[in-house]
Amino acid sequence: xxxxxxxxxxxxxxxxxxxxxxxxxxxxxxxxxxxxxxxxxxxxxxxxxxxxxxxxxxxxxxxxxxxxxxxxxxxxxxxxxxxxxxxxxxxxxxxxxxxxxxxxxxxxxxx
Amino acid sequence: xxxxxxxxxxxxxxxxxxxxxxxxxxxxxxxxxxxxxxxxxxxxxxxxxxxxxxxxxxxxxxxxxxxxxxxxxxxxxxxxxxxxxxxxxxxxxxxxxxxxxxxxxxxxxxxxxxx
Numbered sequence: 001x002x003x004x005x006x007x008x009x010x011x012x013x014x015x016x017x018x019x020x021x022x023x024x025x026x027x028x029x030x031x032x033x034x035x036x037x038x039x040x041x042x043x044x045x046x047x048x049x050x051x052x053x054x055x056x057x058x059x060x061x062x063x064x065x066x067x068x069x070x071x072x073x074x075x076x077x078x079x080x081x082x083x084x085x086x087x088x089x090x091x092x093x094x095x096x097x098x099x100x101x102x103x104x105x106x107x108x109x110x111x
Numbered sequence: 112x113x114x115x116x117x118x119x120x121x122x123x124x125x126x127x128x129x130x131x132x133x134x135x136x137x138x139x140x141x142x143x144x145x146x147x148x149x150x151x152x153x154x155x156x157x158x159x160x161x162x163x164x165x166x167x168x169x170x171x172x173x174x175x176x177x178x179x180x181x182x183x184x185x186x187x188x189x190x191x192x193x194x195x196x197x198x199x200x201x202x203x204x205x206x207x208x209x210x211x212x213x214x215x216x217x218x219x220x221x222x223x224x225x226x
Contacts, residue, residue, distance in 0.1 A: 004153075008151075032212055032213055034213075034214070034215075036217075042219070043200075043202055043217040043218060043219050043220045044154065044202070044217050045217070046214060046215070046216060049212070049214055051212065088153050088154075090153075092212075092213045096167075097142065097159075097161075097166065097208075097213055098144070098156055098159055098166075098167055098213065099156070099213055099215060101153030101154050101155070102153050103151070103152050103153045104152075104153055
């Protein structure tokens with residue numbers, strides 16, 4: 001059973017701080033990883049994708065991938081109250097054209 | 112570019128009734144997915160189509176759920192008969208066909224309540 005694990009949270013950070021969200025996956029041959037943001041009552045929105053080891057930056061977001069440790073993370077710099085949402089980590093298992101989602105981490109940014 | 116469209120947005124039915132959901136993917140996206148998202152959980156894949164064909168329906172409860180994608184564009188997902196545990200948000204997503212990447216884009220979802 002291929003799995004993606006996330007801490008459910010809530011992760012509470014003050015406004016302006018760095019929020020660090022973590023994810024581990026069980027399928028060693030997974031190649032592609034994605035972070036989705038989901039506001040309460042809304043559908044998931046793709047915010048980052050990462051395919052290679054290392055860091056990928058997009059604005060205030062940085063995704064980090066370590067395939068040897070089977071670990072993916074998302075850093076949100078200068079966190080804003082509008083970043084308060086559930087962040088879903090997803091992995092594409094090797095040999096499959098589909099995604100396996102974690103249960104999500106709820107982030108709360110307080111003023 | 113228009114996103115993934117779904118309807119209806121909300122549906123309330125009694126158990127043992129039937130219900131159908133409709134999805135129109137992003138233009139040009141050959142792959143279409145139906146997910147079930149229960150409150151507090153991540154989306155769970157029910158069925159995946161590539162063009163007209165089913166690629167993966169391993170987690171679709173086939174005794175009550177069915178789906179089709181005629182002409183490789185729109186898709187419908189049906190539940191008959193519904194059970195209380197089917198209460199969830201049903202999400203449709205679409206993506207291009209790419210071997211290595213799988214960026215999926217979601218529609219707004221249909222929130223189903225079974226009473």
